[in-house]
Amino acid sequence: MSTCVAPVTSPDPRSPGSRPGPVAEASAAGLSLQRLSGWGRTGFVGCRVLRVRTPDEVAHALRTADQRGVLPRGLARSYGDAAQNAGGCVLDMTGLDHLEAIDREAETIRAGAGVALGRVLAAALPSGFVLPVLPGTASVTVGGALASDVHGKNHVHEGSFATHVASFTLMLASGERRTVTRADHDVFWSTAGGMGLTGIVLDAVLQLRPVETTQVLSVRRRCEDIEALLAATATAAADHEYAVAWVDLGARGAGAGRGVVEGGDHAGVADLPADRRQRPLRQDGDHRVTVPAGWPSGVVSWPAVRALGAARWARAPRRAATRLRPLGRFLHPLDGVSDWNRLYGRPGLVQYQLAVPDGTEELVAGIVRRVAAGPAACPVAVLKRLGPQPGLLSFPLAGWTLALDFPADAPRLHHLLAELDDRVAGCGGRVYLAKDSRLRPETLIRMYPRLAEWQAVRRSLDPTGVLISDLARRTGLATAGDHRRA
Ligand SMILES: Cc1cc2nc3c(=O)[nH]c(=O)nc-3n(C[C@H](O)[C@H](O)[C@H](O)COP(=O)(O)OP(=O)(O)OC[C@H]3O[C@@H](n4cnc5c(N)ncnc54)[C@H](O)[C@@H]3O)c2cc1C
Secondary structure (H helix, E strand, O other), X not given: OOOOOOOOOOOOOOOOOOEEOOXXXXXXXXXXXXXXXXXXXXXXXXXXXXXXXXXXXXHHHHHOOOOOOEEEEOOOOOOOOOOOOOOOEEEEHHHOOOEOOOEOOOOEEEEEOOOEHHHHHHHHHHHOEEOOOOOOOOOOEHHHHXXXXXXXXXXXXXXXXXXXXXXXXXXXXXXXXXXXXXXXXXXXXXXXXXOOOXXXXXXXXXXXXXXXOOEEEEEEEEEOOHHHHHHHHHHXXXXXXXXXXXXXXXXXXXXXXXXXXXXXXXXXXXHOOHHHOOOOOOOOOOXXXXXXXXXXXXXXXXXXXXXXXXXXXXXXXXXXXXXXXXXXXHHOHHHHEEOHHHHHOOOOEEEEEEEEEOOOHHHHHHHHHHHHHOOOOOOEEXXXXXXXXXXXXXXXXXXXXXXXXXXXXXOOHHHHHHHHHHHHHHOOOEEOOOOOOOOOHHHHHHHOOOHHHHHHHHHHHOOOOOEOOHHHHHHOOOOOOOOXXX
């Protein structure tokens, strides 16, 4: 059986991520030395990566951990350093890929932690079921979705991913296996959103919801400025199952923060054209283009953002227009372009996703105008509504979320984001740990008021701190504000 013990390479920020480096000789079966990063392709570090296929292999890796600890990793769609462990052991969980048949009576499906949500969806749709909560990409594992307690475009109605998890199997740092249900409130809601630091999820029983078709009836229209966009997004979220808005940060003057709002509902058979009603659960093909490796740096700039924004705005309808869209394309528009993170070239990208409470619409509008006027080009800005969430470290809170993408080498980016941190924390908001690569311990404490409660649960589950990530080291997630251990 493999152990996670091997020499470590020095970090090489110039190397491509998630691939064995030149010294990647497996010193034990399934073990390789790799330089890893998150989806943002910044901050590459050397890790000992062990692809595990069974719970016994996970237990063995935990029991033989050295002082740099162990961390589970899914499909590495977190943007920053949440799924890396410099100089330590990283368990590639995608080998735990068993997917059972749907339990039609209970409307559930059991999936291994390494199964991608896209695979669960593809298995469920022919039987007329979907996952009630899906994030903006389907290339996310069950374990990763639970660890970040991900949300979709329907958080106000459906809550987060964990809201629909009936139970999961958690392997503690000691190697003990535990079945966790919502009755075990603290462990459940500390693992949901716990960023892999309370234990390793081996599998989960996921609640499904019935649908009649594979299509979404979407309604979209443009809004002339950020105030109109905020109002229309709130209405769309109340009126539709799903709602999302794209903010055009390239627009200037009175139109700053204009955008397109889209609401969506699962289509019924009667909504389909006559020729599709016979096969309402037919799945549409997967059309993908790929961004080649070696894409040049500097392509994402304000002139490019303005040109693309203007073109998108021009295509969007002035008045509400309805269309049928395949569920996958509606929920995961970026999945049509594989490796789109390469568009940012060698420096990579930083995503800043904030959540702020209801009643802070002026603050959101101010942030949008501030970013639009700043030197750092922002090609992607997505606005959604959020509802309340019970998780101790879960990101959502009742209010608004805004996700902003920047080239990692944008001018004065860190100054801008530090200013946003202050505004966000000052109104009781927070940034999303699954997207973060820069928060400091003092800001984390301000943003996550239940941090100490979460730390107490984590200590009870992993008293010696075997489970550890670069995110945890950088932010002091496991220890910040914890004077007992300081
Ligand atoms: C294009 C895009 C769109 C996105 N849209 C959304 C969105 O709409 N909503 C949203 O909430 N998020 C969104 N995300 C973020 C993404 O859903 C989360 O980062 C998610 O956690 C990634 O899952 P993963 O399998 O890639 O996990 P990784 O990124 O590999 O790991 C994420 C965390 O999960 C932990 N983890 C992984 N597997 C396990 C396991 N088996 N047991 C315990 N812990 C584990 C890791 O240690 C790490 O802390 C998006 C990301 C991208 C790239």
